[in-house]
Structures are given as structure tokens and as C-alpha cells.
Amino acid sequence: MILHLRYDFENSDNCDTVGKTLRYYRLHRRYSTRELAEKVGVVPATITLYENDKHPIKYKTAVLLAEALGIDRKLLFDEYTSFVDYPCDMLLREMRKRLSLNQSQMAQEIGVAQSAYSAWERAARTPRRQEYEKIVPLIKKANIHR
Incomplete structure (x- = not known):
């Protein structure tokens, strides 16, 4: 056979x-x-x-x-690389505005320095996976659908 x-x-x-x-x-x-x-x-x-x-x-x-x-x-x-590709700087800015927060408040919500968050919004840096996990609940809270 x-x-x-x-x-x-x-x-x-x-x-x-x-x-x-x-x-x-x-x-x-x-x-x-x-x-x-x-x-x-x-x-x-x-x-x-x-x-x-x-x-x-x-x-x-x-x-x-x-x-x-x-x-x-x-x-x-995966979810994280899709976030990075969005591009994430635009998503972060949109999320922050929908939540009516300034950069300092947003950084505090995520648990990072304000300078780090500012660099993300300027697309000078990208959040790491661990930081992304803290951002996900805020994306949901801001009711953003990608």
C-alpha cells in the first residue's frame, strides 16, 4: 500500500x-x-x-x-505588533484625547515617565510589550476600535 x-x-x-x-x-x-x-x-x-x-x-x-x-x-x-503598525503614536494621541488627559496624566496611568510617553507620541520611541499590556485597558476605556 x-x-x-x-x-x-x-x-x-x-x-x-x-x-x-x-x-x-x-x-x-x-x-x-x-x-x-x-x-x-x-x-x-x-x-x-x-x-x-x-x-x-x-x-x-x-x-x-x-x-x-x-x-x-x-x-x-499579533496584537502588539498590530498596535505598533497602526501607527501607535496616532493611537496613543487619540486615546489620550478621548480620555481627556494630558501627557503627564497618561504617563502616570501607564506607569512610565512623562518623557517616555512624550517620546511615544512623537514616534521617537515605541512602547515595549510590557508597557503595551498596561495600555490595552486604556484603549478599551477610550472605546477605540482598530
Whole structure:
């Protein structure tokens, strides 16, 4: 008896995580983990961690991976990287205005220095994932839908 294994590359419905999506498109493009890793400047183990959803994909790496795979970068974004891509400086400004807070008050709500928050709104810096977790409830409170 001969069995033929077939991967359905016409349908990505089973890609319910960022890691599964990455793996799907890597296999579809017939790249090994090593080949894809070399294209984006990471080690193959990093690609494996991403594909197994053991490590979140950094924003810049997600953009490079999407370019290498020829796909929409948003397919490789989680909640945080979607926030960064929005762009987050505009979202933060909108959120602060809806909550009727100044930058100092907003920084206090998040638990960061006012200078850090100001840099976020100027797009000079980007909030880290830990800071983003403190921002999420405020986005909901401001009733902002992305």
C-alpha cells in the first residue's frame, strides 16, 4: 500500500496562530528554516520558536519575514505588533484625547515617565510589550476600535 501525503497549500484556514501562518507560507514557498532565517538575519532556531508560537515575532522581523515570503505583513502580526503598525503614536494621541488627559496624566496611568510617553507620541520611541499590556485597558476605556 502506498500512501501519499498532501499538504493543502490552497487553503490557509488552519492557520489560527501567527506561528502556524509563518510555517504555512514558509512551506508553501519551499524554504527551509535555514533559508528563511538567512533571508531575514536570524538563526534557524528563531524561526522554529516563532513557528511553534514559543516566542512572539518582533515587529521589524515580522515585516522582513513577510517581505521574504511575499505576503501581507499583517498576517504575521499579533496584537502588539498590530498596535505598533497602526501607527501607535496616532493611537496613543487619540486615546489620550478621548480620555481627556494630558501627557503627564497618561504617563502616570501607564506607569512610565512623562518623557517616555512624550517620546511615544512623537514616534521617537515605541512602547515595549510590557508597557503595551498596561495600555490595552486604556484603549478599551477610550472605546477605540482598530
